[in-house]
Structure formats: structure tokens, C-alpha cells
Amino acid sequence: MIKRLFIFSMLALMAFIFFNLASNYTESDSLSKLGQYYVEKGPQEIGAPNLVTAVVVTYRGLDTLGEVTVLFISAAGVGLLLRRSRRRQDDKILEKGEPTEKNISTHKAASEIVETATELLLPMIILFGVYVFMNGHLSPGGGFQGGAIIASGTMFLLLALPESHLSRLMIAITESLSGFSYVVVGVLGVIWAGGFLDNRFMELGTYGDLFSAGAIPLIYTFVGLKVGFELSAVLDRFRQEESGSA
Amino acid sequence: MNILTDFPISLIVLCSGFGLILLGLWGMLTQRHLIRIIIGFSLMDTGIHMVMVSIGYVTGGTAPIINDAVPMSEAVNMVVDPVPSALVLTAIVIGLGVTAVMLSFAVRIHKAHKTLMIDKLTESKW
Numbered sequence: 099m100i101k102r103l104f105i106f107s108m109l110a111l112m113a114f115i116f117f118n119l120a121s122n123y124t125e126s127d128s129l130s131k132l133g134q135y136y137v138e139k140g141p142q143e144i145g146a147p148n149l150v151t152a153v154v155v156t157y158r159g160l161d162t163l164g165e166v167t168v169l170f171i172s173a174a175g176v177g178l179l180l181r182r183s184r185r186r187q188d189d190k191i192l193e194k195g196e197p198t199e200k201n202i203s204t205h206k207a208a209s210e211i212v213e214t215a216t217e218l219l220l221p222m223i224i225l226f227g228v229y230v231f232m233n234g235h236l237s238p239g240g241g242f243q244g245g246a247i248i249a250s251g252t253m254f255l256l257l258a259l260p261e262s263h264l265s266r267l268m269i270a271i272t273e274s275l276s277g278f279s280y281v282v283v284g285v286l287g288v289i290w291a292g293g294f295l296d297n298r299f300m301e302l303g304t305y306g307d308l309f310s311a312g313a314i315p316l317i318y319t320f321v322g323l324k325v326g327f328e329l330s331a332v333l334d335r336f337r338q339e340e341s342g343s344a
Numbered sequence: 345m346n347i348l349t350d351f352p353i354s355l356i357v358l359c360s361g362f363g364l365i366l367l368g369l370w371g372m373l374t375q376r377h378l379i380r381i382i383i384g385f386s387l388m389d390t391g392i393h394m395v396m397v398s399i400g401y402v403t404g405g406t407a408p409i410i411n412d413a414v415p416m417s418e419a420v421n422m423v424v425d426p427v428p429s430a431l432v433l434t435a436i437v438i439g440l441g442v443t444a445v446m447l448s449f450a451v452r453i454h455k456a457h458k459t460l461m462i463d464k465l466t467e468s469k470w
Contacts, residue, residue, distance in 0.1 A: 105370075105373045105374060108373075109366060109369060109370055109373075112365075112366060112369065113362075113366055116362035116365070116366070119358075119362075120355065120358055120359050120362060123354075123355055123358060125352040125354050125355065125401065125402075125403050126401070126402055126403070127402065127403045128402065128421075129402060129420060129423075129424075129425050130425055130427070132427055133400075133425035133426060133427050134420055136426055136427065137408060137410075137419050137420050137423055137426070138419075138420060140410075140426075141410045141416055141419075147409050147410050147411050148408070148409045149408035149409065149410065149423070149426040150408060150426045150429045150430050150433065152426070153426050153427060153429075153430040154430045154433055154434070158430060161434055162434070165434045165437050165438060168437075168438050168441055169437055169438070169440075169441045171441075172441030172442065172444055172445045173441070173444070175445045175448070176444050176445060176448045179445070179448040179449060179451070179452050180448050180451060180452070236409075236411075237409065238407065238409070240433075242433065242436075242437050306411060325437075329440075332444050335448070336447070336448070336451070
């Protein structure tokens with residue numbers, strides 16, 4: 099009872115704070131100073147039409163590196179938590195006298211319509227993901243969004259064809275290489291331009307072209323590949339966990 | 345009385361965000377099922393993102409993409425603030441990572457105890 103009362107009074111206090119914040123809120127009719135600087139100087143300095151991308155990749159590039167690191171650590175944590183201990187696997191083999199493959203194939207297969215649709219749509223979904231992260235500096239989208247689309251393609255594959263096997267080595271190699279290249283591009287910015295993750299060590303190119311805005315398409319390609327493969331690995335971990343205990 | 349001037353769109357988004365934060369907090373504090381607690385966390389996360397985005401809104405502003413539709417000379421008066429959008433982009437990705445780790449903890453707990461009700465997980469109480 100006291101606990102209930104405590105929770106209720108806490109929520110009421112929070113609601114009171116929020117009400118005060120909301121009642122004093124007036125919509126701003128001009129940009130903040132920082133936003134104004136980015137909007138005025140961004141297109142000339144960075145050469146990217148999409149200013150959110152300019153902020154994420156270049157002005158606040160270090161934050162994005164931290165973000166990629168957090169995502170990497172959480173993917174690694176999921177891998178560690180959902181790892182099937184080898185000893186238990188060996189026990190299972192000893193008990194049953196056969197490998198665990200039988201456990202994995204307990205999944206009910208999807209219908210033929212779903213399977214055919216997957217084969218037809220999967221390349222397009224992945225292509226769309228690549229499009230989103232390649233055009234991150236021109237249109238809404240970017241590395242994280244493109245990576246999420248690629249991972250949704252993986253989800254689709256795992257739902258439709260539960261037997262399909264993702265090469266963990268391939269995922270690990272692509273992920274580490276793209277993460278490493280991201281940092282290398284950042285260091286190249288220190289050597290040839292103003293600082294870490296400065297995109298201007300490459301030609302800015304024609305404003306609005308696909309290959310413009312210096313290193314931003316390159317950085318977003320690495321981020322997109324890394325995020326896509328990382329999230330695919332996370333999904334694969336959850337899938338295997340489910341089939342392991344089934 | 346014009347609803348658009350009395351309740352501008354960003355105020356509506358702000359209030360919905362606050363509502364989601366409260367709802368998520370309520371869920372996290374009162375629910376006893378681990379998955380529901382995680383859902384509460386996700387709701388609160390989404391609410392915070394909505395609040396942050398609404399703060400960056402400028403009356404009548406459009407997406408901060410400078411192209412033919414938004415000429416460079418007038419861009420300052422036409423676009424919303426790009427900084428909160430960029431921060432929310434970061435926050436969404438980190439929220440996703442945290443949710444994934446929480447779910448994998450839930451999977452481990454279910455594997456060890458065959459339950460997700462936190463009342464039955466007594467061994468870690470002091």
C-alpha cells in the first residue's frame with residue numbers, strides 16, 4: 099500500500115513538473131544560435147545538403163563514434179549473454195548421441211508464398227538500405243537508418259527461412275573492417291584537414307551530387323555496413339537462443 | 345478560437361511525449377513482468393525522443409535539407425533546428441542497444457528460472 103502511494107505521488111510530481119514545463123512552452127519562431135550557425139555555414143563548410151547529416155557526421159562526429167561504440171558494446175554484450183556454453187552443448191551431444199542440428203530443425207517452415215516473396219524482395223530491401231545510407235548527405239536517411247533497413251531484411255530472411263545460416267565469420271570480418279575504416283577515415287581528417295572526422299580531406303565536389311560532401315558518403319557507408327551487420331548478428335543471436343531451448 | 349494557434353503542433357508533440365514518459369515510468373514501477381518493464385522503458389525512451397524533437401521545432405519550419413526547395417539564402421528562416429534531430433538520432437540508436445541488452449538478460453533469466461515474474465526471482469534479494 100505504501101509502495102503504491104509512493105509510486106502514485108512520484109508520478110503525480112512528475113506530471114506536475116511536466117505540466118509546468120508544457121504550460122510555459124511557447125513555440126520558438128527562430129533558430130537557436132548554434133542551429134543558425136549550422137544552417138548558415140553548414141552547406142558551404144561541409145557541402146552536405148542534409149544538415150542533420152552534417153551535424154551527426156562532422157560537427158558532432160565524435161558523438162557518432164561514441165554511438166557506434168555503444169552499439170558495438172551492446173551487440174557484444176548480447177553475444178556474450180546469449181552464448182551457448184560449449185560444455186552444455188557437448189553434454190547434449192553425449193545425451194542424445196547426435197549433434198544439436200536436430201534441435202535447430204524443429205522450426206515450422208514458412209509457406210511457399212512467404213519463401214518466394216522473400217527471395218524476390220530480399221535483394222530489393224538490401225538495395226534500398228544501401229541507397230538510404232549512400233544518399234544520407236542528400237536526403238533523409240543515413241548510416242544508422244540504412245543499417246536498420248538491412249537488418250530488417252535479415253529479420254525477414256530469418257522469419258521466412260528459419261533454417262538459413264548466417265556466416266558469423268563473415269559478419270565479424272565486415273563489422274570489424276568497417277569500424278576500423280571509420281576510425282581510419284577520422285584519422286585521415288586529422289592528417290589532411292582540420293581535425294578528427296573532418297570530411298574535407300577529400301574534394302567537396304559539386305553541391306548536391308552523390309559523390310560530394312567530402313568523406314561523408316564514405317563514413318556513412320562504413321557506419322551503415324557496421325550497423326546493418328551488427329544488428330543482423332543480434333537478431334541471429336536471438337534466433338539461435340530460441341531454437342536452442344526449443 | 346483557432347486550434348492551430350492555441351495549440352501549436354510542437355506543443356501537442358511535447359504533451360504526447362510527456363504522457364508517454366509518465367506511462368512508461370508507471371509501467372516500469374508497477375509491472376511485475378520483465379517484458380512489460382522493458383516495454384515501459386521503450387515507451388519512456390520514445391517519449392523523451394518526442395520531447396526533444398518538439399523542442400527543436402520552429403514555427404512553420406521544414407526539414408533542414410538545403411536544396412532547390414529551400415534556397416541557401418533563406419534557409420535560416422525556413423528550417424527547423426538540426427541539432428535536436430541529430431541528438432535524437434543518437435538517442436534512438438543507444439535506446440535500441442540498451443533494449444537489446446535488456447531483452448537478452450530477460451532471455452537468460454527465463455532460461456535459468458523458467459519465469460519472468462520478478463516476484464519469483466527471490467535469490468538476489470537481501
